[in-house]
Amino acid sequence: MTINIPATRVPEREESLRLLRHFLSRSPGWLIRGIWFLCQALLVAWATLAIYYSNLPWAGLRLALAAAFAAYAIWALWISRQRRTAVVFTVLFLGVVTWWISIPPSHHRPWRPEVAVMPRAFIDGDTVRITGVRNFDYRSRNDFTARYEERTIQLSHLTHLDFFVSYWSEGLVGHTFLSFIFDNAPPLSISIETRPEVGEGFNPVASLFKQFELIYVVGNERDLVKVRTNYRGETVYLYRLNTSPDDARRLLTIYLERINELADRPEFYHLLSNSCTINIIRYANAAGRTGRFDIRHLLNGMIDSYLYYSGRVDTTLPFDELRRRSLINEVAQAAGDAPDFSDRIRASLPTIGR
Numbered sequence: 001m002t003i004n005i006p007a008t009r010v011p012e013r014e015e016s017l018r019l020l021r022h023f024l025s026r027s028p029g030w031l032i033r034g035i036w037f038l039c040q041a042l043l044v045a046w047a048t049l050a051i052y053y054s055n056l057p058w059a060g061l062r063l064a065l066a067a068a069f070a071a072y073a074i075w076a077l078w079i080s081r082q083r084r085t086a087v088v089f090t091v092l093f094l095g096v097v098t099w100w101i102s103i104p105p106s107h108h109r110p111w112r113p114e115v116a117v118m119p120r121a122f123i124d125g126d127t128v129r130i131t132g133v134r135n136f137d138y139r140s141r142n143d144f145t146a147r148y149e150e151r152t153i154q155l156s157h158l159t160h161l162d163f164f165v166s167y168w169s170e171g172l173v174g175h176t177f178l179s180f181i182f183d184n185a186p187p188l189s190i191s192i193e194t195r196p197e198v199g200e201g202f203n204p205v206a207s208l209f210k211q212f213e214l215i216y217v218v219g220n221e222r223d224l225v226k227v228r229t230n231y232r233g234e235t236v237y238l239y240r241l242n243t244s245p246d247d248a249r250r251l252l253t254i255y256l257e258r259i260n261e262l263a264d265r266p267e268f269y270h271l272l273s274n275s276c277t278i279n280i281i282r283y284a285n286a287a288g289r290t291g292r293f294d295i296r297h298l299l300n301g302m303i304d305s306y307l308y309y310s311g312r313v314d315t316t317l318p319f320d321e322l323r324r325r326s327l328i329n330e331v332a333q334a335a336g337d338a339p340d341f342s343d344r345i346r347a348s349l350p351t352i353g354r
Contacts, residue, residue: 044073047096053209055103069096105213105266113146115195119218120263121256126156128256130188134219137337141231149220157184160240161248162346163313164189165304166228167235172301173204175234176277179221179342180252187342189224190255191217192276194269207271214269216259222341229332237304237326239313240351250287258283277303314351325350 052066069092076085107118119132130151137145160181167174177191194202194212203211217224228234243251258279269275277300281289296306304326306312308319317325328345335344 040077043093044070044077047073047093049205050096050100050209053206053211054099055210100210103210105210105268107213107266109213110198112196112198112200113144115193115215115217116146117148118215118263119259121259123253123256126154128153128155130218130256130259132218133188134217134223136223136227138223138227138231141227151185151188151218153180153182153185153188155249155252157182158249158252159183159245161243161251162187163239163241163304163307164225165237165239165300167301168232170235170301172299174301174303176280176300176303177224178251178280180248187221189217189219189221190259191219191224192279193217204271207269207275210268212269214262214267214274216255216262218259222337225328225345226332226336226341229329230336236328236332237323238328238345238349239304239307239322239326240349241307242312242314247288251283254283254286272298276300317350322350 048066048070051069052062054062056062056065072092073089076082076089114134114136117132117134119130122129122131130153131148133149133151135147135149137147158180162179162181164177164179165174166176175191175193177189179187179189181187193215194207195215196202196212200212206212225236229236267274272278277297281297291310294306294310296302304313304323305319308315308322314322326349328349331348332341332345335341338344
């Protein structure tokens, strides 16, 4: 059977092909211009924020300089379009970059008491003495008795590694920290955090611009967990990792070395490159972990999903069931100041308590 195509369809099809070829021939230029505009906009935004979050002491001055830079950049790049103004913008931008790079971290600021003491580890073979171990007594979120202690641990008695995920509001971003479990001593918790000054709170944008130093809070587990579950209103999950004692000991040794490095030389916290989960993964790699980068390392509110589907926690239960049963808020609130707080929060966990 022969099918005849009406003659009027042929010119229409040819015209459509012609228009498509014309669009494709022009699209690389539009694409390149679009990418160039996006790159310029990102550079302007970064420099503007770097000025606003700089080390100048007066907020009003920082705001005025940031606004002036942004206004000039918009005029120079997209309104004037003159070569001379673009050159001036480039010089100004490089000046901001140089200024930003020169801003140093410091150990000498009016720190909030929760992060006032930098821990330090003294390693003597199998025995490790740690100073600056936090063990606060809380009466409310902001009412507590500050206490820092000294702990002695033995690496050969480290048996397990537990992973905490804590949320201010459940979603794509949370906070992660570890507890190292010993068979002859209470757990030792280590939390990689910002080191805010008095009156400061965490700001994710500011954390990208040298606004917070970095600290590894080494503490009694009852302190680091209970302050979140009982007083800050955070939602906290606890998982036992499938980590061998040898790997856990290597990881703790790496942590202790980093703790001493920070005690000797301050560093800035950075949300994308020097933060809690990113550093945990980095040190796990150094301790023998194998695996590629996963977006959930950055979007760490989903890190427990990553741990489950990569086989790093017990997978005998469906993930949703494991997650539901790993929520420890209720049992932590019931345990309160009990001396066996750590045992109580693990007693009913599916991968630990059975």
